[in-house]
Amino acid sequence: MGIIVQKFGGTSVADSDKIKNVANAVIKERLNGNDVVVVVSAMGHTTDNLVKLSNEITKNPDPREMDVLLSTGELISMSLLAMAIDDLGYKAVSLTGLQAGIKTENCHLHARILDIDTSRVKRHLLEGKIVVVAGFQGFCEESDITTLGRGGSDTTAVALACALNADRCDIYSDVEGVYTADPRIIHTAKKLKEISYDEMLELARVGANVLHPRSVEAAKLNNMKMRVRSSFKLDDLGTLIIGVDEMELNKPVTGFACDSSQVRIVICDIEDKPGNAAKLFNLLASEELSVDMIIQSYARNSKNTNDIAFTISKSDMAKFESIKNKINEIVNASNIYIDEDIVKVSIVGAGMIDRPGIAAKMFDTLASQNINIKMISTSEIKISCLIEKKYATQAACALCSIFNLDGAEMADVKGDLPPV
Ligand code: ADP
Numbered sequence: 001m002g003i004i005v006q007k008f009g010g011t012s013v014a015d016s017d018k019i020k021n022v023a024n025a026v027i028k029e030r031l032n033g034n035d036v037v038v039v040v041s042a043m044g045h046t047t048d049n050l051v052k053l054s055n056e057i058t059k060n061p062d063p064r065e066m067d068v069l070l071s072t073g074e075l076i077s078m079s080l081l082a083m084a085i086d087d088l089g090y091k092a093v094s095l096t097g098l099q100a101g102i103k104t105e106n107c108h109l110h111a112r113i114l115d116i117d118t119s120r121v122k123r124h125l126l127e128g129k130i131v132v133v134a135g136f137q138g139f140c141e142e143s144d145i146t147t148l149g150r151g152g153s154d155t156t157a158v159a160l161a162c163a164l165n166a167d168r169c170d171i172y173s174d175v176e177g178v179y180t181a182d183p184r185i186i187h188t189a190k191k192l193k194e195i196s197y198d199e200m201l202e203l204a205r206v207g208a209n210v211l212h213p214r215s216v217e218a219a220k221l222n223n224m225k226m227r228v229r230s231s232f233k234l235d236d237l238g239t240l241i242i243g244v245d246e247m248e249l250n251k252p253v254t255g256f257a258c259d260s261s262q263v264r265i266v267i268c269d270i271e272d273k274p275g276n277a278a279k280l281f282n283l284l285a286s287e288e289l290s291v292d293m294i295i296q297s298y299a300r301n302s303k304n305t306n307d308i309a310f311t312i313s314k315s316d317m318a319k320f321e322s323i324k325n326k327i328n329e330i331v332n333a334s335n336i337y338i339d340e341d342i343v344k345v346s347i348v349g350a351g352m353i354d355r356p357g358i359a360a361k362m363f364d365t366l367a368s369q370n371i372n373i374k375m376i377s378t379s380e381i382k383i384s385c386l387i388e389k390k391y392a393t394q395a396a397c398a399l400c401s402i403f404n405l406d407g408a409e410m411a412d413v414k415g416d417l418p419p420v
């Protein structure tokens, strides 16, 4: 008998009928002869509503109290699912992050899992129970509740699967698998039968929110087989996420993603001397501000100064505003320019390694649409361009067409990119 970890996202447990549907999916896996551990997200938009509620109370909620509040969503769905499984004649027990032994860093709202004490989960499995665990939460010092960052239930599931040495971790969602692009935006995006950990990790990092990036990181590290599949089509095997050596790389680009959650900041006229970039980025790091793309311009001017541009998450803007004056003090900038009118479009593919011309093709495609590129960043298997927000959909269509990521001659667009 093996162990399968199943994770069901918010839409999969959005109402009581859907929770009953999940109970059936869990029992189906159990009838395959496996022990089953189930991780659940909060029902529907519960977490968004809890965030809204806190904003009605204060614009600056205490992170510890936010974690207490946000963790409640998953408690509702886990208990209802355990009841639904019981009702079908199977024994189930629901566990909070603390009860499931999920120990995290001593930090709130985006804690990393440090260790999982699986003894209680294993004991319940030995008792013949199906174990339902609240996703997205853990505990730190003094048993305080922590959360793992939005979308973090995927990471709970993979981390539990690794700690339990499970056979596979299945992430059930409202899509039938991982597609070449978000199928809600690019109507003709193609479902992938398989994708490598590295490609999935890059896609998740650049905006494909079908998986929490840290879940893919953990799966890769532990070589845990992961599937993304639909809660509503249980016979469909979805997409398998595996090591690159197990795959045939016959095309250079596997997927496209778009991220509209970033802001571009330009620090103008910093004196071109050793140590200035270090001072600037050390200050940002001390405020726990994560920086994504970075460009330093080479301005051959009489003042011997450069501009440094970088992007941060919109949700970190309040923190940035609070250190703006300090930045001015330490690097003596002439101006700090903030540009919120941007999106990052990215193409990802392990097959682009050692294949020249992919970047040129991406830039040509954007140029042919008269779209100006504001920033560029690359990794071995990813190219990202920052462009004006109004061109997001146009760029998505053109890039999906040119790199064969859609099933039509020209991508069929379902709607505009979602606002963040
Ligand atoms: P869950 O609540 O199940 O965790 P999410 O909303 O977090 O679901 O993730 C599923 C969503 O991810 C889909 O509804 C889809 O719009 C979006 N998505 C973005 N990029 C992709 C992609 N490349 N393939 C599949 N889905 C994607």
Ligand code: ASP
Residues within 6 Å of the ligand: 009, 010, 041, 042, 047, 048, 073, 135, 136, 149, 150, 151, 152, 153, 154
């Ligand atoms: N409920 C949390 C969120 O909405 C965690 C998750 O769904 O994975 O972000």
Ligand code: MG
Residues within 6 Å of the ligand: 009, 151, 154, 209, 210, 211, 212
């Ligand atoms: Mg999710």
